[in-house]
Amino acid sequence: MKHEVILVIGGARSGKSTWAEQLACAAGERRYYIATCPVLDAEMADRVARHRRLRAGANWTTIEEQTELENALERAAAAGAESILVDCLTLWINNLLFHDPDLDEAGMARRAESLAACLQRIPGTTVLVINEVGLGLVPESPLARRFRDLSGRCAQILAAAADRVYLTVAGIAQKIK
Amino acid sequence: MKHEVILVIGGARSGKSTWAEQLACAAGERRYYIATCPVLDAEMADRVARHRRLRAGANWTTIEEQTELENALERAAAAGAESILVDCLTLWINNLLFHDPDLDEAGMARRAESLAACLQRIPGTTVLVINEVGLGLVPESPLARRFRDLSGRCAQILAAAADRVYLTVAGIAQKIK
């Protein structure tokens, strides 16, 4: 069982999750899916159902965990996971901000560093998905600016910790590390 | 006459159209330009006029078609087009949404698949331009989110059907497929 950490970053509907699932499927048979998406409305329920359908039949165990990712990773590892897919860090950051509206970049960095350290201890392959959200205009709302900064900081820390990083555009994954 | 489908994706003012025109010019002498831009206001009229000036003298026949791209492609092919430039799919999606505000991702996928199938039947080279719009924050408006999802879905389907895909950044075209 190969230990590897892979980060997949990309825009909305860029094929991030599909690519990440392919990588995770290739990495092993005992697959765990850590879902960070809170189901708050019909739109989100639709997305979750769509993703569930895509994974159906491919032997996934789903763990729903909105904030305590390290705990979820350790549970999956203890259950013998060969391959873990975390989809996605963007919603994780969103959930952290929802629970702690004062979360700043230093706090985010601590959480991301701690997650990166945990990933080194997890046997097998972990694939993490995150949205790139920083390539538009500066948002007017201070909260949106902060979210964007937290997301970029988190992506940098996990990319530094990852063995491989892919950028997805139009369904095409480019290896950038 | 070489059959080829090329997709050029990039941000606003990233040099998409200029690069696509170079590719289309290199592909043949009998050039057709399929313009999807509706001229709704002075700003759009300016953009259209600017693009027309850029193409002036380079032997283009322009077909204006806002929604029925397959029909426009077939007309160009019947007229003996060696090279067809479609600029751009983003406005095509915008026009489809304007005519059918309920257009959803499944409907978009059907239109994009049908376009992709048509492209395989067109002799010569077709170059398609599309904006990447999914790399900013999640938009607040449900319609904007839907547009972004439709655009990403369309880009994935056409990229899968294309022989070559380029991503333009700061006027530089990177071949990503």
Add this chain to the structure above:
Amino acid sequence: MKHEVILVIGGARSGKSTWAEQLACAAGERRYYIATCPVLDAEMADRVARHRRLRAGANWTTIEEQTELENALERAAAAGAESILVDCLTLWINNLLFHDPDLDEAGMARRAESLAACLQRIPGTTVLVINEVGLGLVPESPLARRFRDLSGRCAQILAAAADRVYLTVAGIAQKIK
């Protein structure tokens, strides 16, 4: 002393400045930092202070110049700069627009071409940082659309003039020229 012009383009918190500083540090010992950031509020003051701390101890002379970049570059060159970092062109464009709300794309192109010509005359290495802001949805505000167009135009002109261009994503710099 090697003459070189390098452009670093990327999103918010993508590691642009860090990468640009590494390039500039590697290029020479006599380092000039041209800061274009106006300090208008506490958030900006924080960012400026953070960037100053990052550069502390690395032998930088700071020149604050919000609009007259060529003048600042010539002052740095006259003082014997081996390496100049301009951080960033996005705020420069913002400052130009603030002083001339009617600045259009043709005016921006003239300023950018003039800057590019100046860069060819400056001995040593100049590293320029700019944000990619064109990969989100079309902004609703006409001023935001214009800013996005000016930024893209400026990036294209400087990228064409640069010897090297890097795109940063999640702290990873990809050489795209």
